[in-house]
Amino acid sequence: MSEAVLSAAPARREGATGEALTAWALGLPAVLAYLVLLLLPTLAAILLAFTDYELGAPAFAWIGLDNFSELLRDRGFAQALRNTVFYVAVVTPGSILGALALALLIEAGTRGRTLFRAVFFLPVVSLTVAMASAWQYLLHPSIGPLNAVLRQVGIDGPAWLSSSDTVMWSLAAIGIWENLGFNLVLFLAGLTAIPREMYAAAEVDGAPSAWERFRLVTWPMLGPTTLFVLTITMIRSVRVFDTVKVLTQGGPNRASEVLLHAMYLEGFTYFRLGYSAAITLVFLAIVLALMWLQTRVLDKRVHYG
Amino acid sequence: MGVIVTGIVVEKVTRHFAGQPVLKGVSLAVAAGEFVALVGPSGCGKSTLMRLIAGIDRPDGGRILINGRDVTALRPAARNVAMVFQSYALYPHLTVAENIAVPLSMRRMGVAQRLPLIGRIWPGSRAARRGIAEDVRSAALALGLTNLLERRPSQLSGGQRQRVALARAIVRQPAAFLMDEPLSNLDAALRVHTRREIVEIHRRAGAATLYVTHDQSEALTMADRVAVMQAGEILQVASPRAIYADPDDLRVATFIGSPRINTLPAEIDGHGLTRVAGFPTGVRLCGAERITGAATLALRPEDLYLADGGIPATAEGLEFLGESLLLHARHVGTGTALVVRLPPELVPDLPPGSRVTLGFDPARALLFDARGRRLRDTAVVPEPSLV
Ligand SMILES: Nc1ncnc2c1ncn2[C@@H]1O[C@H](COP(=O)(O)OP(=O)(O)O)[C@@H](O)[C@H]1O
Ligand SMILES: [Mg+2]
Numbered sequence: 001m002s003e004a005v006l007s008a009a010p011a012r013r014e015g016a017t018g019e020a021l022t023a024w025a026l027g028l029p030a031v032l033a034y035l036v037l038l039l040l041p042t043l044a045a046i047l048l049a050f051t052d053y054e055l056g057a058p059a060f061a062w063i064g065l066d067n068f069s070e071l072l073r074d075r076g077f078a079q080a081l082r083n084t085v086f087y088v089a090v091v092t093p094g095s096i097l098g099a100l101a102l103a104l105l106i107e108a109g110t111r112g113r114t115l116f117r118a119v120f121f122l123p124v125v126s127l128t129v130a131m132a133s134a135w136q137y138l139l140h141p142s143i144g145p146l147n148a149v150l151r152q153v154g155i156d157g158p159a160w161l162s163s164s165d166t167v168m169w170s171l172a173a174i175g176i177w178e179n180l181g182f183n184l185v186l187f188l189a190g191l192t193a194i195p196r197e198m199y200a201a202a203e204v205d206g207a208p209s210a211w212e213r214f215r216l217v218t219w220p221m222l223g224p225t226t227l228f229v230l231t232i233t234m235i236r237s238v239r240v241f242d243t244v245k246v247l248t249q250g251g252p253n254r255a256s257e258v259l260l261h262a263m264y265l266e267g268f269t270y271f272r273l274g275y276s277a278a279i280t281l282v283f284l285a286i287v288l289a290l291m292w293l294q295t296r297v298l299d300k301r302v303h304y305g
Numbered sequence: 306m307g308v309i310v311t312g313i314v315v316e317k318v319t320r321h322f323a324g325q326p327v328l329k330g331v332s333l334a335v336a337a338g339e340f341v342a343l344v345g346p347s348g349c350g351k352s353t354l355m356r357l358i359a360g361i362d363r364p365d366g367g368r369i370l371i372n373g374r375d376v377t378a379l380r381p382a383a384r385n386v387a388m389v390f391q392s393y394a395l396y397p398h399l400t401v402a403e404n405i406a407v408p409l410s411m412r413r414m415g416v417a418q419r420l421p422l423i424g425r426i427w428p429g430s431r432a433a434r435r436g437i438a439e440d441v442r443s444a445a446l447a448l449g450l451t452n453l454l455e456r457r458p459s460q461l462s463g464g465q466r467q468r469v470a471l472a473r474a475i476v477r478q479p480a481a482f483l484m485d486e487p488l489s490n491l492d493a494a495l496r497v498h499t500r501r502e503i504v505e506i507h508r509r510a511g512a513a514t515l516y517v518t519h520d521q522s523e524a525l526t527m528a529d530r531v532a533v534m535q536a537g538e539i540l541q542v543a544s545p546r547a548i549y550a551d552p553d554d555l556r557v558a559t560f561i562g563s564p565r566i567n568t569l570p571a572e573i574d575g576h577g578l579t580r581v582a583g584f585p586t587g588v589r590l591c592g593a594e595r596i597t598g599a600a601t602l603a604l605r606p607e608d609l610y611l612a613d614g615g616i617p618a619t620a621e622g623l624e625f626l627g628e629s630l631l632l633h634a635r636h637v638g639t640g641t642a643l644v645v646r647l648p649p650e651l652v653p654d655l656p657p658g659s660r661v662t663l664g665f666d667p668a669r670a671l672l673f674d675a676r677g678r679r680l681r682d683t684a685v686v687p688e689p690s691l692v
Binding site: 205304 | 380388394473
């Protein structure tokens with residue numbers, strides 16, 4: 001037995017080298033794609049952020065942290081950052097709590113699961129740009145149905161998308177509508193995975209109300225799902241861009257400027273690629289911080305290991 | 306009238322799922338302090354009956370009484386029954402102590418007192434919490450969980466989780482205990498050990514206990530009485546001994562006992578004499594039950610032996626079990642498969658295909674009519690071959 005192992009060992013080592021080569025060869029396309037499409041552009045963006053490069057300029061200079069110190073002084077950027085934080089702070093709880101409530105209602109009902117799931121998932125699969133024009137019509141100050149309804153009850157509705165008081169709320173409402181269906185489907189899957197016996201046990205243990213059963217069973221057992229939904233929704237809403245681009249272009253007077261739209265303006269309208277890359281880095285830092293928060297901090301609290 | 310029946314009483318309970326009857330009028334009584342095992346094959350409706358008694362589900366017909374009170378329309382919380390689930394159903398985010406405390410805090414504390422932060426300072430909650438902690442400690446002590454109180458269920462072994470589920474059930478001294486296959490997720494050695502513990506817990510708690518299992522050896526070893534269920538009906542409720550030796554129904558006889566009881570197609574003639582493929586068995590049917598025609602004669606494997614005269618069979622193989630030896634054979638007249646339990650020291654030279662004759666004591670044979678009902682009024686014919 002042991003002799004066989006001894007004599008087989010060198011052959012195994014040779015085999016291992018061959019195996020490693022094969023593995024690298026098979027992995028090569030993916031590795032190349034990762035390098036060319038993901039890692040190099042990111043590196044390029046990081047490098048660009050420390051230059052004054054402008055598209056079409058014959059040369060560029062290393063300017064160190066100048067782009068970042070300009071960001072600190074840039075009132076427009078500060079406004080974009082504030083608006084993005086506001087957007088995330090409204091869309092995340094709104095679409096998570098809304099989706100959770102809807103999922104619980106759908107799960108408790110006996111019929112129409114598939115129908116409701118499809119109805120609420122529709123915004124996710126539909127093209128935001130196309131849907132944005134529908135929203136433009138709905139929210140139009142004079143011909144929009146929303147203000148028409150408000151007029152019926154004697155309220156003079158605002159110009160939802162062109163007043164700086166309401167524009168971020170309107171965009172956030174559209175954001176909730178966009179994210180709700182996605183979160184709903186995730187919550188429905190999470191609810192299905194909770195064993196029926198847990199609810200039976202809670203009832204036999206004397207949980208007197210639906211709220212008590214939610215507190216004792218649903219909420220804790222939905223923890224991992226909720227964490228995932230939370231992370232995904234935050235990252236998705238930090239990335240808000242297309243509704244802003246189509247509906248407001250950051251206006252009126254930068255009242256709806258957000259991070260990615262500011263980056264887009266700097267890079268593709270003013271061609272200040274270096275400055276735009278600096279904004280991208282800020283954006284990346286935010287996303288990475290959110291992911292770190294998930295894996296390091298919250299994960300421990302929802303997996304009861 | 307006037308006598309309050311304590312324990313669990315189930316009266317003519319029916320339940321349908323999607324038009325399919327799952328319980329077809331089940332009646333069963335478990336007295337206070339009694340341990341009844343409900344045994345039957347998978348899918349026969351055992352869990353459905355349990356859920357109805359616990360109140361997790363409602364019957365389509367019939368009544369359920371607990372300690373004399375009609376609870377058919379009551380919610381589980383109002384019934385004061387405890388249930389141990391097959392999957393244990395422990396709360397994963399709570400520690401062992403918190404899991405055991407759940408039934409108590411649900412009963413003894415108000416909604417506000419149970420809240421995480423406000424609950425601590427709410428009037429009266431300190432006294433309630435102290436009482437709960439004491440009861441949790443004594444339940445944990447009874448099940449040897451004292452050292453595990455701060456752990457989470459995921460940090461426990463299967464056997465330990467099972468104990469936590471039991472502790473959560475006994476902590477509030479329920480009127481009735483329901484256990485749905487509580488041992489089926491444990492390994493064989495732990496299962497045998499835990500059987501005794503559960504019986505012990507039942508003795509100390511003294512509540513009416515209904516224990517569901519598909520494992521007949523669990524039912525026979527643990528219970529005061531065994532209820533055999535099949536296809537939504539309870540066939541017989543009797544002591545383990547009576548269920549084994551004196552079954553009411555052919556389905557009970559074939560379900561209980563391993564290896565399965567031998568069944569031979571038989572004929573009863575006008576004198577009540579029973580023959581198997583023309584061979585007189587020495588069993589005579591007498592009295593009021595007198596019927597003629599097709600019947601079934603059943604014999605436990607240990608009631609057959611190798612003899613010079615008897616029913617003819619062809620040997621098919623031997624199986625050594627340690628404490629006994631099983632002979633597999635086939636009845637010559639009818640082709641029925643037979644199993645004979647022989648003493649292990651007897652090592653007969655029986656190559657497959659060899660002819661044997663199997664003797665039996667007619668007094669130990671069980672006779673059933675064509676519909677499987679037991680014919681009890683039988684007598685032994687002194688010398689069958691002369692009749
Ligand atoms: N909620 C339900 N809906 C439909 N059929 C059910 C439901 N619960 C149980 N059944 C059916 O009832 C039968 C008995 O189930 P169960 O009581 O769980 O059996 P056991 O516990 O004896 O194995 C099974 O055929 C099962 O498919
Ligand atoms: Mg079952």
